[in-house]
Amino acid sequence: MGWLFYTDRRVQTYADEKAEITRLCTFETDSRRTKLVKASKVGSTWYAAAKVESLDGTSLEDRTYMINDDGSFTFGAVFLTRMDDGCWGYKDMEESAGPCESRAPMSILNLLSNLKDPDSYAHAWRQRCRDWAAIPDYCEGDRIKLVAPVTLSDGSTCQIVTATHYKRGRQKRRCYRVEETGSLVRLSKASLAGSELISSEIAEGSAVLAEFFAGQSA
Numbered sequence: 001m002g003w004l005f006y007t008d009r010r011v012q013t014y015a016d017e018k019a020e021i022t023r024l025c026t027f028e029t030d031s032r033r034t035k036l037v038k039a040s041k042v043g044s045t046w047y048a049a050a051k052v053e054s055l056d057g058t059s060l061e062d063r064t065y066m067i068n069d070d071g072s073f074t075f076g077a078v079f080l081t082r083m084d085d086g087c088w089g090y091k092d093m094e095e096s097a098g099p100c101e102s103r104a105p106m107s108i109l110n111l112l113s114n115l116k117d118p119d120s121y122a123h124a125w126r127q128r129c130r131d132w133a134a135i136p137d138y139c140e141g142d143r144i145k146l147v148a149p150v151t152l153s154d155g156s157t158c159q160i161v162t163a164t165h166y167k168r169g170r171q172k173r174r175c176y177r178v179e180e181t182g183s184l185v186r187l188s189k190a191s192l193a194g195s196e197l198i199s200s201e202i203a204e205g206s207a208v209l210a211e212f213f214a215g216q217s218a
Contacts, residue, residue, distance in 0.1 A: 005089035025050040040105050046079040047104035049111040066114040073113040095122040102128035138163040141201040147194030
């Protein structure tokens with residue numbers, strides 16, 4: 001399915017978006033009903049758990065999901081969203097379609113029904129979400145070994161870094177001190193996948209980098 005944009009501009013705020021995601025996950029036929037259980041927004045992507053229930057007393061059957069003890073099943077859905085000239089748009093995918101976006105919180109994954117096929121796209125998607133959730137959120141002073149050397153913008157590489165921060169205005173921004181050179185770099189969360197904690201200590205924030213960024217914004 002492609003993108004659908006609302007030209008009436010009725011979706012503008014976070015609350016508007018959540019209400020629309022709820023509406024999109026809620027529908028009913030003569031025999032079954034689907035309703036939103038939980039939705040979470042990560043970046044510009046919404047992740048949702050939607051529950052399917054029988055209305056006529058007949059047992060549900062599904063090729064992808066195991067049926068829960070109460071006769072229902074809950075599946076995962078992904079909604080890509082973006083604004084275009086003030087108009088909100090979305091593109092929705094069910095987890096079995098194998099969406100690329102895979103940062104659903106564990107609070108969503110824990111609500112989903114078991115899968116019948118361990119080799120399905122949905123199973124792989126859930127594992128990618130778990131892998132993302134498992135990336136550590138390191139603390140100030142943590143000394144970290146990355147799973148593989150990361151190439152920096154100047155062509156050098158780093159593998160052992162220490163979590164620290166710099167101040168920009170009133171905000172503290174995460175950065176990492178390279179052990180070999182002492183320089184400070186920004187690393188994406190993805191680059192921390194598979195990393196390990198070597199040791200922990202309290203580290204001071206970087207006044208040098210704060211001064212650098214102050215000069216950049218002057």
